Amino acid sequence: MSKHHVSTTINGEPVEFLCETQHSLLDALRDELQLTGSKEGCSSGDCGACSVIVDGRLVCSCLMLAVEAEGRQVDTIEGLAHGDRLHPLQQRFLEAAALQCGFCTPGLLVAAKALLDRNPQPTETEARYWLAGNLCRCTGYDKVIRAVLAAATDVQEGARKA
Amino acid sequence: MTSHGHSNGFKVVGTRPIRPDGVEKVTGRAAFGADFSLPGMLVGKVKRSPHAHARIRTINVAPALALPGVKAVITAADLPEIPSEESFVGEGPINFRDLSRNCLARDKVLYEGHAVAAVAATSSAIADEALERIEITYEPLPHVIDVEAAMAPGAPLLHDDLFTQGVEPAPTRPSNIAKRLQFVLGDIAAGLRAAEAVVERRYTTQPVHQAYIEPHACVAAVAADGQCQIWCSSQGQFMVRAYCAKLLGMGIANIRVTPAEIGGGFGGKTLVYLEPLAVALAKKSGRPVKMVMTREEVFRATGPTSGAVVEVKLGATRDGKITAAQAVLKYQAGAFPGSPVQPGCMAAFSMYDLPNVHITGYDVVCNRPKVAAYRAPGAPIASFGVESCLDELARTLGMDPLALREKNAAREGTRTAYGPVFNEIGYIDTVTAAKKHAHYSAPLGPHQGRGVASGFWFNVGGESSAEVHVNEDGSAVVVSGNPDIGGSRASLAMMAAEVLGIPVERVRPIVGDTSSIGYSFLTGGSRVTFATGMAVVQAAEEVVAELKRRAAMILDVSPDAVAWKDGAAVPTESYLGKFDPLSLATLALKAGRTGGPISAKASINAQGAGPGFATHICDVEVDPETGKVHVVRYTAVQDVGRAIHPSYVEGQIQGGVAQGIGWALNEEYIYDGCGRLENPGFLDYRVPVASDLPMIDAVIVEVPNPRHPFGARGVGEVPIVPPMAALANAIFDAVGVRLADLPMSPPKVLAALTAARN
Numbered sequence: 001m002s003k004h005h006v007s008t009t010i011n012g013e014p015v016e017f018l019c020e021t022q023h024s025l026l027d028a029l030r031d032e033l034q035l036t037g038s039k040e041g042c043s044s045g046d047c048g049a050c051s052v053i054v055d056g057r058l059v060c061s062c063l064m065l066a067v068e069a070e071g072r073q074v075d076t077i078e079g080l081a082h083g084d085r086l087h088p089l090q091q092r093f094l095e096a097a098a099l100q101c102g103f104c105t106p107g108l109l110v111a112a113k114a115l116l117d118r119n120p121q122p123t124e125t126e127a128r129y130w131l132a133g134n135l136c137r138c139t140g141y142d143k144v145i146r147a148v149l150a151a152a153t154d155v156q157e158g159a160r161k162a
Numbered sequence: 163m164t165s166h167g168h169s170n171g172f173k174v175v176g177t178r179p180i181r182p183d184g185v186e187k188v189t190g191r192a193a194f195g196a197d198f199s200l201p202g203m204l205v206g207k208v209k210r211s212p213h214a215h216a217r218i219r220t221i222n223v224a225p226a227l228a229l230p231g232v233k234a235v236i237t238a239a240d241l242p243e244i245p246s247e248e249s250f251v252g253e254g255p256i257n258f259r260d261l262s263r264n265c266l267a268r269d270k271v272l273y274e275g276h277a278v279a280a281v282a283a284t285s286s287a288i289a290d291e292a293l294e295r296i297e298i299t300y301e302p303l304p305h306v307i308d309v310e311a312a313m314a315p316g317a318p319l320l321h322d323d324l325f326t327q328g329v330e331p332a333p334t335r336p337s338n339i340a341k342r343l344q345f346v347l348g349d350i351a352a353g354l355r356a357a358e359a360v361v362e363r364r365y366t367t368q369p370v371h372q373a374y375i376e377p378h379a380c381v382a383a384v385a386a387d388g389q390c391q392i393w394c395s396s397q398g399q400f401m402v403r404a405y406c407a408k409l410l411g412m413g414i415a416n417i418r419v420t421p422a423e424i425g426g427g428f429g430g431k432t433l434v435y436l437e438p439l440a441v442a443l444a445k446k447s448g449r450p451v452k453m454v455m456t457r458e459e460v461f462r463a464t465g466p467t468s469g470a471v472v473e474v475k476l477g478a479t480r481d482g483k484i485t486a487a488q489a490v491l492k493y494q495a496g497a498f499p500g501s502p503v504q505p506g507c508m509a510a511f512s513m514y515d516l517p518n519v520h521i522t523g524y525d526v527v528c529n530r531p532k533v534a535a536y537r538a539p540g541a542p543i544a545s546f547g548v549e550s551c552l553d554e555l556a557r558t559l560g561m562d563p564l565a566l567r568e569k570n571a572a573r574e575g576t577r578t579a580y581g582p583v584f585n586e587i588g589y590i591d592t593v594t595a596a597k598k599h600a601h602y603s604a605p606l607g608p609h610q611g612r613g614v615a616s617g618f619w620f621n622v623g624g625e626s627s628a629e630v631h632v633n634e635d636g637s638a639v640v641v642s643g644n645p646d647i648g649g650s651r652a653s654l655a656m657m658a659a660e661v662l663g664i665p666v667e668r669v670r671p672i673v674g675d676t677s678s679i680g681y682s683f684l685t686g687g688s689r690v691t692f693a694t695g696m697a698v699v700q701a702a703e704e705v706v707a708e709l710k711r712r713a714a715m716i717l718d719v720s721p722d723a724v725a726w727k728d729g730a731a732v733p734t735e736s737y738l739g740k741f742d743p744l745s746l747a748t749l750a751l752k753a754g755r756t757g758g759p760i761s762a763k764a765s766i767n768a769q770g771a772g773p774g775f776a777t778h779i780c781d782v783e784v785d786p787e788t789g790k791v792h793v794v795r796y797t798a799v800q801d802v803g804r805a806i807h808p809s810y811v812e813g814q815i816q817g818g819v820a821q822g823i824g825w826a827l828n829e830e831y832i833y834d835g836c837g838r839l840e841n842p843g844f845l846d847y848r849v850p851v852a853s854d855l856p857m858i859d860a861v862i863v864e865v866p867n868p869r870h871p872f873g874a875r876g877v878g879e880v881p882i883v884p885p886m887a888a889l890a891n892a893i894f895d896a897v898g899v900r901l902a903d904l905p906m907s908p909p910k911v912l913a914a915l916t917a918a919r920n
Contacts, residue, residue, distance in 0.1 A: 020287075038190070039425070041376065043457060044845065046844035047457075078189070080189070094184040094185070096809070097178070099187055099188065100647070100648035100813055101374070101375075101427075102186075102188075102192055102423065103376040104425075127852070128852040128855075131851075131853075132854075137372075137849060138648060139816060139817050140816035140820030140850075143812075143813060145852065
């Protein structure tokens, strides 16, 4: 079985990789590209630990075939910070203690980024429903939601200052 | 956001610094179990039983081995046969013969998903095909899923050699009841005679899974000389080392286990499943082997905690003094003995000061996966019954439910039914704080109700090792042997910083592998901040003592002239003005000329873990059309002794509550008539999501534990104990029907509402 050659863009950088037909984007990210920040929690699109943004849309990378990344823009947790400058979401997660084990954290951050891209000032209810696809078993979501809402304000203020 | 509160005279303890491992975890760089790889690594997978109960007639692995790319296949025949040997580890009993047979079935499969064989191949696809090619012939046997059906005479027997312990005379016929326990205080018959009101009810709970988001994962490599290395996520690298040594007949010195970051455990990662198989496959193939469970395997073959029947009878005088408390607890153990019924019995009434108590517990095997510890193992199940029944008693007496608890509260000097007498405890403080909380008197809307419940957990201490090293620039490294499951690096670094008198940012905590730090019992029992914290404090205090000696040497003064304050050697009172302070940085710089590097280690068996108590208030809204219960407000009050890092203490409380709400409302294992699990995935096994929950108000009460240098008690487990009863009591308050069977899912609530209407 010959492998497929895929040309794509990941976190703004052109990337090429080889994959088998049945491989998910998550398999390619983790096993071929060593981008292990995206996590596999269920492989059925229920837990959101593998969340990535593809052409501006939030997707579970376990539900997308690797070959489908051809010509797309894929954003993963590894691209959220700019060098040593953390994204406001990351900073607020740290300050609010919005993580315990940290396994669901990359997926939650990517999903929250997709939320703020679309809805810069979500209400608590909007944030809760948007993040309902990202399971966290440790935190009870309280501090996660607080961090996301605080980061939304930071992003707004950052945009105003710019 | 970082607050540097100076309450209680501490500079670091009680503040909220950013956790030292935080940036790794928000940038995706932290390496969890499945993130580790080695060159030439094979993929290992497990062949599992399709039957709930069957005799294994034959296993033919030849067709799998014949497949190109398959490098090794193992079955139980590749593991040493281990005699029955029970020991108490973690938070429950364990028998290594059973653990071996749970890792790979021998003679019989005892539940659907039971591991029978394992393969290692050069790719995932080849490993999958190899599993298909393993030929196993089974003789299916009658199975039993329900706990009371398993206890009944004539039930299908899982183990021919299992005779009930704890009954006289010893039974001559095997049964599924592994053990009967009794805890008796006073005279229950007299207590019931003295009662003016008696309430009695039977409650049931379903097995629930710990449902950590990270599936089990490991990599194992074995060198030609037998030296073995394992990289895995678990609640204890030393536990993995000891269990693998035992199950594989290896010397402990030949195994080195490096802990990965752990993506949640909640007790479920206090056992081994994959690690011995990966080692056996690596040994057989001569290549490193990586094994990662699927979510379906996690549900079918690991955890969960017991489902149970809980029968409670309470008697009280008209003024609310409880005269008799009786409970019968029947816990499913899964395929092998070892349910948490003992801690369930011990925790059942421990919030209360009771004259007459009678508790009977049964540990019952059935054709389900072997249970594993889950957060306060056994206690939430017992408490669902006891705290629901207490609510009924309060209503019967026409008493406020918190007033009833207050009247019967355990205090310093209370004797528990399981023996010990409490010293300083904070139960009554949680009840008082709950009564005073604005939540308790806030108005309720239509279809809404309010419930309260309390909870207890022992907390444990145990063996811990820690090292503190002073770096050349006066910063420090703290090494411990406990996986950081929810922020313990932060609490350990904070306690070291407090003792050393330096900012916490100058302390780097790491979790050592089994060859780089002394033995440490696993992360569980809410013990790390307490017990490993004590080891860290002890080591840091030794470092300070050494720093003072070095300072005295440099200053040429007597050692008793030197005190330690704010990270510097300073003159004691009688030597004031005799010398200038010498900072830790200066002392570190001169360490080479004053005797060499400065470091200290402590290996202890920590005693005196203070028990934890909590009282929760819950408001629900019940949809009368659908039976859906929505939690609209939740307040959890808990005595934590001393909150080292309040944010992570709140996080433990909030997380425990969320798990309890899932247990109460949605989570359960659903079996078909053939004993096959029907919901092994997050779509059908529904853990709470963000839109299911409100903010959870965690109220910290601090009654310092006199046995810990900063007063800490364990905090992680007790918050999961009260929620199920708090919700059931709130539902009753809202709609006047008593839900006694978990989960209180919409169909059950609707059926109860309909029955009540008719």
